Amino acid sequence: MSPLLDQITAPLSDSALFAALRSIKDALPAWTTHPVALVAWWILGSVATIAFFLYPFQYLRCTFKTLPGPPRRSAFMGHALESSVGVPGVKHGQWIDKYGKVVRLSGLGGRPALLTADVTTIGYILQHGYDFAKPSFASNLLGPLLGWGLLIAEGADHRRQRRVVQPVFSPAHVKLMMPVFLNKSYVLAKMWNDLIDSKGDPVKAGLEATDFAAPNPGTAADLQAAGEDGLKIDTLRFFNRLALDILGVAGMNNDFDSLRKSNNRLSNSYNDIIAAVHSMTPLLMMETFFPILRTLIPTKRGKLVVENVKITTEESNKLVQEKKKRIANEKSGVLAPAEMDKDILSLLIRSNTSAEVRDDQRLNDEEVLAQVTTLLFAGHETTSTGLGFLVERLANHPEVQQKLYEEVSQFPEEMPDFDQLNSLPYLDKVVHEVLRVDSPVMATIRVPEKDCVLPISKPIMGTDGKLIESIHVKKGTSIYIEIGYVNNSPEVWGPDAHEFNPDRHDRPPLEKVPGVYGNLLSFLGGARNCIGYRFAVTEMKAATFVLARQFKFEPLPSKPPIKREWMVVQRPTVETESKYGPQMPLIVRKRHVDEL
Numbered sequence: 001m002s003p004l005l006d007q008i009t010a011p012l013s014d015s016a017l018f019a020a021l022r023s024i025k026d027a028l029p030a031w032t033t034h035p036v037a038l039v040a041w042w043i044l045g046s047v048a049t050i051a052f053f054l055y056p057f058q059y060l061r062c063t064f065k066t067l068p069g070p071p072r073r074s075a076f077m078g079h080a081l082e083s084s085v086g087v088p089g090v091k092h093g094q095w096i097d098k099y100g101k102v103v104r105l106s107g108l109g110g111r112p113a114l115l116t117a118d119v120t121t122i123g124y125i126l127q128h129g130y131d132f133a134k135p136s137f138a139s140n141l142l143g144p145l146l147g148w149g150l151l152i153a154e155g156a157d158h159r160r161q162r163r164v165v166q167p168v169f170s171p172a173h174v175k176l177m178m179p180v181f182l183n184k185s186y187v188l189a190k191m192w193n194d195l196i197d198s199k200g201d202p203v204k205a206g207l208e209a210t211d212f213a214a215p216n217p218g219t220a221a222d223l224q225a226a227g228e229d230g231l232k233i234d235t236l237r238f239f240n241r242l243a244l245d246i247l248g249v250a251g252m253n254n255d256f257d258s259l260r261k262s263n264n265r266l267s268n269s270y271n272d273i274i275a276a277v278h279s280m281t282p283l284l285m286m287e288t289f290f291p292i293l294r295t296l297i298p299t300k301r302g303k304l305v306v307e308n309v310k311i312t313t314e315e316s317n318k319l320v321q322e323k324k325k326r327i328a329n330e331k332s333g334v335l336a337p338a339e340m341d342k343d344i345l346s347l348l349i350r351s352n353t354s355a356e357v358r359d360d361q362r363l364n365d366e367e368v369l370a371q372v373t374t375l376l377f378a379g380h381e382t383t384s385t386g387l388g389f390l391v392e393r394l395a396n397h398p399e400v401q402q403k404l405y406e407e408v409s410q411f412p413e414e415m416p417d418f419d420q421l422n423s424l425p426y427l428d429k430v431v432h433e434v435l436r437v438d439s440p441v442m443a444t445i446r447v448p449e450k451d452c453v454l455p456i457s458k459p460i461m462g463t464d465g466k467l468i469e470s471i472h473v474k475k476g477t478s479i480y481i482e483i484g485y486v487n488n489s490p491e492v493w494g495p496d497a498h499e500f501n502p503d504r505h506d507r508p509p510l511e512k513v514p515g516v517y518g519n520l521l522s523f524l525g526g527a528r529n530c531i532g533y534r535f536a537v538t539e540m541k542a543a544t545f546v547l548a549r550q551f552k553f554e555p556l557p558s559k560p561p562i563k564r565e566w567m568v569v570q571r572p573t574v575e576t577e578s579k580y581g582p583q584m585p586l587i588v589r590k591r592h593v594d595e596l
């Protein structure tokens with residue numbers, strides 16, 4: 001026991017109550033009764049008590065009490081627990097089906113919250129992007145890891161950063177990145193070929209990184225089905241590294257080569273930071289609401305994150321300084337235009353120093369650094385998960401896979417340019433359809449900066465029998481935007497909206513969706529849409545082009561139960577193998593030349 005606790009409790013030490021408390025305490029880990037932890041518990045307890053007593057007040061101040069919504073189960077947690085448990089978006093979808101496109105909820109401490117899949121309401125929020133901020137817990141979680149880059153900057157700061165970063169993702173610049181997307185995809189294809197030839201033995205396949213074999217090689221039925229020219233492969237593991245390597249080269253002209261090697265200092269640190277964001281623990285959850293806990297309760301995980309952030313900051317800072325020197329040389333004519341770097345970081349520094357940007361609008365070094373980490377974070381897991389869902393859909397829809405194979409295998413070039421890649425209509429429809437049905441980001445949250453009135457597409461019957469024509473919302477109310485629900489809505493895509501059918505994109509949708517890409521909300525819309533959406537779509541198309549020409553994807557006969565978990569991005573895991581983290585295991589089979 002801590003000496004402080006001993007002194008406080010000494011006078012009580014004979015009582016039965018104290019004996020009972022002592023036995024409970026002895027069963028707890030030592031750190032939980034450390035004086036610092038006691039202070040933290042006291043703060044948490046006080047906050048919980050205040051929130052509990054404020055609950056009736058919170059409810060009374062709600063300006064949309066008559067809006068239908070599910071009954072409140074917990075005074076303190078509101079609907080927060082129910083919302084986050086289970087398959088991403090399912091609970092919210094059920095509530096929308098039952099109560100309508102805009103639903104009344106309550107958040108932590110009973111604070112009123114809204115859930116919406118109404119395209120009029122969402123359109124309004126996205127069009128007035130700067131009147132609706134991201135919730136503070138998002139910046140509490142991501143700020144210390146990524147720096148204050150585009151993903152979490154707000155208001156004037158965001159507008160200024162966006163103005164500098166936007167030109168970097170123009171179609172002309174994404175075109176320049178095509179060779180990177182294709183070359184890295186060919187590296188992956190070679191690895192799969194070598195692994196299949198060596199029956200899954202990474203050493204025999206000549207791979208330096210040995211953690212590539214699927215965590216479990218598969219059942220007897222899987223092995224038999226794989227045969228001589230196939231192998232059970234956890235495709236997601238490869239897509240994660242593919243996306244990271246692409247971002248390394250396209251992002252900063254730095255080849256992490258994490259596909260082939262496992263000892264790159266910078267890529268390992270980025271990976272650990274990303275893993276830290278994705279492995280949400282109860283303490284981490286509390287830290288996002290009460291950042292002070294990070295200092296009060298030091299953890300091993302926290303220490304590791306601090307070390308990794310130090311490494312990424314140091315390494316990225318070196319890169320930024322090198323790039324700045326090179327760009328100064330370009331401007332002074334020492335470097336010829338052909339020698340100019342075309343990676344995102346160089347483009348960003350050029351954009352930041354261009355005469356078109358006013359001095360007071362330029363990003364400082366810290367902000368430039370924050371963009372680099374932000375782009376790696378925002379562009380990594382999202383795209384790799386999208387590719388994981390894509391091969392899963394191909395495996396389960398052989399007719400789609402065959403049609404795609406016919407298109408990509410008949411293309412005469414191995415290295416199509418940007419325009420050629422975009423001229424393949426079926427590839428376009430497949431990628432579009434995967435991003436619709438399996439949107440990697442299923443929902444987001446916005447919080448109005450001032451009281452506002454939200455429009456709705458049609459009046460809603462209130463619980464008091466009166467029609468609601470619009471919704472008055474107080475500053476600070478959390479509004480959940482249901483990206484996945486809107487993407488799969490029969491009102492937008494017809495009665496078969498939940499089915500995977502690339503050909504649906506031959507006909508116009510029934511309703512307009514306020515998204516930046518393809519009548520979908522997958523990349524959101526408005527001032528804070530996904531700045532990397534062209535990059536992501538082109539990368540997914542390039543990887544699919546390369547892989548679908550050389551391999552066939554098949555489901556495993558053992559049918560491992562794949563479930564989706566929600567941690568910023570929805571990620572597939574095998575239910576019975578959750579200890580291995582996200583996976584998308586499939587049989588990957590080599591295509592034969594005469595297969596058409």
Ligand code: HEM
Pocket residue numbers: 150151152162374375376378379380382383386439440441444445521522523524527528529530531532533535536537
């Ligand atoms: C399939 C892949 C991707 C999906 C589904 C996706 C989706 C999204 C979504 C939904 C948002 C809005 C989040 C919010 O405001 O709550 C977003 C923002 C963002 N994305 Fe992506 N993204 C993808 C790939 C990328 C890539 C490849 C990059 C960069 C290389 C990127 C960079 C960003 C950045 C910087 C933001 C913040 C933009 C801002 O607030 O101004 N994303 N993304």
